[in-house]
Amino acid sequence: MLKNVAAALLLASSLPALAQSPVALPAAPATAAAAPTAPPKLIVAISVDQFSADLFSEYRQYYTGGLRRLTEQGIVFPRGYQSHAATETCPGHSTILTGSHPSRTGIIANSWYDLTAARADKLVYCAEDETQPGTSSADYQASPVHLRVPTLGGRMKAANPATRVVSVAGKDRAAIMMGGSTADQVWWLGGPQGYVSYKGVATPPLVAKVNKVFAQRLAEPNPGFELPPQCVAKDFPVKAGSLTVGTGRFAREAGDYKAFRVSPEQDAMTLAFAAAAIENMALGRQAQTDIISIGLSATDYIGHAYGTEGTESCIQVDRLDRELGAFFDRLDKDGLDYAVVLTADHGGHDLPERHRLNAMPMEQRVDKALMPKALSATIAEKTGITGKTLIWGDGPAGDLYFDRGLTVAQRGKVEAATLALLRAHPQVQTVFTRAEIAATPSPSGPPESWSLIQEARASFDPQRSGDLLLLLKPRIMSIPEAAVMGYVATHGSPWDTDRRVPILFWRKGLTHFEQPLGVETVDILPTLAALIQLPVPKDQIDGRCLDLIAGEGDSCPPQ
Template identity: 50%
Template sequence: MRLTKIVTLFTGLFVLSSAASAEHHKEGQEASPKLVVAISVDQFSSDLFSEYRSTFRHGMKRLAGGAVFPSGYQAHAATETCPGHATIMTGSHPGRAGIIANNWIDLRVARDDKTVYCAEDERVEGTSFGAITAATQGPYIASAWHLLVPTLGERLKATSPQSRNVAVAGKDRSALMMGGTDVDAVYWWKRKGFATLSDREVGPPIAALNARIADYIDQARAPYPVPDHCAARNNQIVVSDNQSVGTYDFRRPEGTARIFRGSPDFDKVTIEAAMALIDSMKLGQGEVTDVLSVGLAATDYIGHAFGTGGLEMCIQMAQLDRNLGLLFEHLDAAGMDYVAVLTADHGGHDLPERLRLQGVPDAERIDPNLNAKFVGKQVKDILKDSSDVPVLHADSPFGDYYVSLDLPAERRAEVKKIAMMMFAEHPQVEAVFDHDMLSALPMPKGPPEEWTMAERTRASFHPDRSGDFIVLLKKAVTPIASGGPGYVATHGSPWDYDRQVPILFWHKDLAHFEQPLSVRTVDIAPTLAALIGVEIPADEIDGKCLDIDGGKANSCER
């Protein structure tokens, strides 16, 4: 049963109206920033931040001059886009937020395709999961309906209705998970421009931007310049007979708009959309605080298509730095008081073919038979079941596995027991966890790097949505059986290369400091909430406020 999202109205808060603003200016207190800018760079791992930090000259350099937590964690095991974005502005682990993965199986839905996308509303008649990944991106309704907890922007609006909660991103799941359901404007990329919710019209500023994009997206693209520090990464890595990576400079021939997303251009237009919304809605220029969430997706598409260790990612890091610089320059020119935070929804791992050349001899691709279809058939053979009905369902080789509801209870228990044993015995599998065992575990606390595999899994487990059992792969196993164009490397593991992300706060009055001990992305929302006077009851979230003042004052006690 779906839980009902409740946005709690708090009493005794610093409501950001004129009257409350006067109260907020008591001695020793500072005015709240007028704009919160929360930036998520999809697949921007702590490894990437560390590798390229010395090369940053623009926006990333500014952020690295604020409060720097290089050892941030998306602490859960399901390190995918949707769960990661759900943590950033809610302060809740995916298990509390209900966003257990990008996709999961719901054998109770009425449609034939039982796979559910995290950012769709499958209750709408005629929706199809298959349409989400189709070239037409057809009949599915993008929605934050599955998000069971309020975002910071929603909490702010509950206490200060004049505040605006706005989100824009390269992916719908990024915008919706950071913005929530109560949004004043929300946009994401679809086909060749930015789209919004099905019951809204694209506003004139975004429509104008879409028109400009349409004028050039199919045109040929000149190569990006290769920074000097990227020369050492310009090495060809052969993935298969028809695929190699490591030397691409993002030049595009005419008529190849389909690969636009996998280039630095994609982040640039997302930044342009954010700036258009800032200007048209006058965000951060009123009497109350506004929230703008920005999801930059190019790093993720590039990481999947080319890996994280080659020329392509090196160019992308330089351009990400420049594009963020454009955003901050735009905000500075408007003269507003804003606080910015940058993090990532998850990290990432390079492709195994390159890792094996760089000191990771055990890096490998997944056994193509490690999946629900093959293992399910083996289970059926053991049980002498000759029917054509599948007994196991899963969206990917790892993560949540579901036993068919069409089987009698006793047979379901047999299938589950045998399947769990078969997965556990596979040499590429690290652990297999039972649904009931995870249900009995409390949500983990303490340093996330010390969490057990079961605790990491519990953080992204929801009893009504997670599988009958969950499979975790061993370290350095890439869950792509054979790499091909656009998909040679990925993420999603419980290992720190996928969990660890930077968390960077910047405000004009923040003194620079660096804290190397671990913090979590669920700590971001309560940290920002303290800066803007929004009280979040501790029992409603999993994060805690971080004191980012850097001096004797405590930013959590404003």
């Protein structure tokens, strides 16, 4: 079994080799040192895609590497919230370094419908420029054009043009939403060819080297990973439709890109790239503070493909912990003064079939009748309005759009019939109209106490949101049957399984403490901005600064 991904990946001397064993942490000092007052030279912002607060807590006692450092030496907010309703990858990443809810960032979902768009494909991907000729939501030109607000890196660069802003991720939407439109370097794993960028720049030598190492590793098989002791009890098969999951080790044949992407190997490669970029670009070694954002996507791919409670997810969290430890060790070895924040873009929910085996017999998959095409056909039959698609949507939950060619009378008839059908369905929690959401004040206060319509308001954009917002009941998986798109599980609901994420800060010299009360991912930007003494007007963001000083003292500016 393959014991360390990074050791196999980092074949080139220019890529810093990550540690090959778990990190041994030094003993805590007897007395707390004074908190640092000067800004750190480098901010490292890490998003672990689909790393729910539940997943973080489940394996916390087993951490030995980077996650142990953050949880035992850092400032821990185990009850962080992606507080909006649309708990998807693009909206979640848009909140992390902007300090703003999706209602302000404009990123309301991974995709939304624009029925006025000139192109035939009316579905718009969050990280594309749909105005480019010949493109579609599936074959697009990646772009940050839809992100309406600056990221922390953008604000840093506006204050000091010497600031370097770099973003590296497994997904384009993660890299783009955290890097923003003014980033110097934005790279993501674009396929078997390696890391690509939307910026159209010539591939620099570092990225060429990274891609060469990636190609060499991909060309070799992976015999799989050893099963950590904490994963043994999870090693049993679960049948989900035509798929069987729960016992995987990530064995991979040579050249199998999909298997590489859906495995711990992807995150190891992304961290190796990030470490090499920091060293090659001398980030954190000049007068100004630099920032690198790192999107680790494997946990999400694995959660979708295998669920969150089998050997696959258990191995992934173990590997993530080890690789993060090695990455931080490398930064320490280079003597960098850096601050870390680690969080997630959303949580996740395990597949119903395994839940039903483990004390949750009420778990269900969504009724196919709620899929947009089926719903549209039913409403057409009920209203007698035929010859067109009445209702557009990207799935059996979320935003629904009425055809723009309907007369006022027809639209009223369609809306009434749709509301009546959905509100009577046993799997539907509620349906909000756009008028109801728009009339709701923007939410504030503890995110754990928000109502569903407040969560919906935090995701609402009048130009992009639908005519209705459909929310399913808890414990209804919004995939109608396993193996749709190769997925057995997903997220995207307004429930805490998908909203709650860990938020962890670390900097050498800060004293560890843990705050169990709820905070939001939009609080990250003002918190980091305070560390580097960067003023951010309060009326431009939704978050608040979190005081990272244990006890007396305050890392936030006066209110």
